[in-house]
Amino acid sequence: MKTKKTLVLLPVLTLLTSALAGCGGDDPKASQSPSPTDTAASGPPVTLTVEVFDRGIQGQPDLNNNTWTRYINEHFGKPNNAIVKFVPVPRSQEIDKLNVLMAAGEAPDISFTYDSATVSRYAKINGIMQLDDILAKDGKELTNYLGKTVLSYGVFNGKQMAIPAKRTSLAWIGMFIRKDWLDKLGMPVPTNRDELYNALVAFRDKNPGGVDGVIPWGVAATGMNYSFGNVSESFWGKQSEEEFVTAPGWLRPGNKDALKFLNKLYNEKLISPDFALDKTAKQADADVTNGKVGFFSANWDYPLRQNISESLKANAPDANFVPIDTFKNDEGKYKKIAYNENGVNVFIPKSSKNAELAIKYLNWMSNPDVLFFLQYGQEGVNHKMADGIPQVINQTGDNMQTSYLNLDYTLVVNGVELGDPEKNIKALAASAPGLEEVAKQSYKINTTDTYTAFFFDTPNESNIKYGKTLSDMGNQMTDKLIVCKPAEFDSLYDKLVEEYMAAGGKAVMDENVKIYKAMQSNKK
Structure with missing residues (x-):
């Protein structure tokens, strides 16, 4: 059962300034995988910059041109007259690097961190956007997917300043x-x-x-x-x-x-x-x-x-x-x-010119078909089905996932998302062939008698x-x-x-x- 919540806030470096500038990029090749599309826009394409962790994994693909980024540009970019360009940030230095990018006015339109203290600091110095109005206008599916509890972790001083991802696996x-x-x-x-x-x-x-x-x-x-x-x-x-x-x-x-x-x-x-x-x-x-x-x-x-x-x-x-x-x-x-219900904190720097497009991107991503492809890809190529549960086929090159279920690209969710908690647990277990029962037992043990971290809404x-x-x-x-x-x-x-x-x-x-x-x- 859940007990009362407590907290240890993580440290954050002090910002010098807060600004944002989008940067251009080449249009990567498109994926052939199916996905819902939005109504096409007109005029010159807009470049939407999105942070992505560079985990330094041996043999990893080009973080801006791979199976997953081509899918994103084909099924979100083209219908919205946009080019989605990913800005790599070293995972081991993510807070330090993010602070530098924010201070230099070079942070991506869509930035993120796991450190709530960093977000609260940015909110306090007016360095990031308030998102209530944009969410109401362009984020209805996103809001419905995340729900009030998850979104509450992005509220600071009564205002929605960040979009927390939904964490589907709570064991720690x-x-x-x-x-x-x-x-x-x-x-x-x-x-x-x-x-x-x-x-x-x-x-x-x-x-x-x-x-x-x-x-x-x-x-x-x-x-x-x-x-x-x-x-x-x-x-x-x-x-x-x-x-x-x-x-x-x-x-x-x-x-x-x-x-x-x-x-x-x-x-x-x-x-x-x-x-x-x-x-x-x-x-x-x-x-x-x-x-x-x-x-x-x-x-x-x-x-x-x-x-x-x-x-x-x-x-x-x-x-x-x-x-x-x-x-x-x-x-x-x-x-x-145990983990709280929220995962990574996504935010939009105050000087972004593409805030509406950024929320549209996250809104598009909350579609179940989109999430499924980004996590599991194409059947027979990126995953196989067993007892109704997809199992990732680990690969190198363009098809490699540099993080578990592509969590660095699926910014609205941390963990397996099959739309059903029981299926999610089975999918977690299926990721350890031959050890499925051990996985189920461990997950059950470590989601029993748990407490979670208390969330302070003020820095x-x-x-x-x-x-x-x-x-x-x-x-x-x-x-x-x-x-x-x-x-x-x-x-x-x-x-x-x-x-x-x-x-x-x-x-x-x-x-x-x-x-x-x-x-x-x-x-x-």
């Missing part, structure tokens, strides 16, 4: 354990912390996989994939909604005990010995796929991904990771965070000012506390938390309280 973090190792040891699948601890000790002492350098629990540096799952949630004490929403995790009852538990595991050699140095998670990937790891926590579908599952199968054919729920709290629940200026510093500081604090000597833990925790609050943590919390109370008053 999962936990996985080597069932084959448990079977060799005659141990059950852990259902609580104590049982997990016993399993980790047995992995360390008995090394059921017979590997060099066995790692009971594989992790990477804090802030990377391979996290600590919902171990903290299993220690949390009671708080009021206001406290839960506004205070940093460092002040949450039970947080200190959770880190002390992890410190104990580290000092007993149950956690990756050099995890704090693994700033890219590449070492953790290598340890898992080489069959050295007995338990880990990462994205709910991580062991199902081709690069992990196939490498593991090649190196350790008998390895069998299964999803588990093991961090039970005092109420008997496995409290864990927190202190978070904008201190957020990046506090985020980096928090990651370093976590790593230090896990690797320190047990006798030093209590005093070090208190010292680091005091420094965190003095470095901006208290200012962010105080402003959170102010905004939260104002939001509650407005509901009355």
Whole structure:
């Protein structure tokens, strides 16, 4: 079930200015795939610029001229007398690059970010367009598709400033354990912390996989994939909604005990010995796929991904990771965070000359036939059908999808969209051939006993000012506390938390309280 929402806003760089200029481009070749079209316009073609992530994937196609972009230009561009030109932005630097583009007046007509704090900052300095009137005029299908709840995440100070994508897959973090190792040891699948601890000790002492350098629990540096799952949630004490929403995790009852538990595991050699140095998670990937790891926590579908599952199968054919729920709290629940209903935030820079065309583009994209082609392409070429569910055929060249189901091109949705939640889950499972049941089980586990992030509708200026510093500081604090000597833990925790609050943590919390109370008053 869903519980109350809480929030950690992400940091954002300060903008110098806000402006936008469209840029021209060549008309790419058209696709032959069918799709609905709009009424043709007259006059010189207009260039609509749209941001796209450049993920730097080896062998990726031209991000401006491939199967998907040609389809877009054939079935939206031509009927609307427009050329849709994509502006690549490096995924790893998306916020920094976006800030530079906005400040230089070169941001695309349709820009986006996953960081709500960035959008709220742009809204506050009047750098992006208010969209209420344009949506009412040109975005009826888009509005109907997204619905009020999803759209509410793009409202700042009562005005629609962004178009959030609909997130159809809400599972986030999962936990996985080597069932084959448990079977060799005659141990059950852990259902609580104590049982997990016993399993980790047995992995360390008995090394059921017979590997060099066995790692009971594989992790990477804090802030990377391979996290600590919902171990903290299993220690949390009671708080009021206001406290839960506004205070940093460092002040949450039970947080200190959770880190002390992890410190104990580290000092007993149950956690990756050099995890704090693994700033890219590449070492953790290598340890898992080489069959050295007995338990880990990462994205709910991580062991199902081709690069992990196939490498593991090649190196350790008998390895069998299964999803588990093991961090039970005092109420008997496995409290864990899930994604909100919203995904990427799409917005239009204030100086755009093509705002109406931009909304028409997103409106066109919300058509089910359009979304299906952009996610799955042509049957027999880009996907095959099995039991009524499309399965992507992974390809290189023009047909390659550089992101899962082309989410970098399908800006109105994050996740599978087949128009039916049950079909969506089946499609998610179908993306992991041979592991379909594991996928279904993991998704079910990680959408049970969940809470989601609270959405603040007003920018927190202190978070904008201190957020990046506090985020980096928090990651370093976590790593230090896990690797320190047990006798030093209590005093070090208190010292680091005091420094965190003095470095901006208290200012962010105080402003959170102010905004939260104002939001509650407005509901009355």
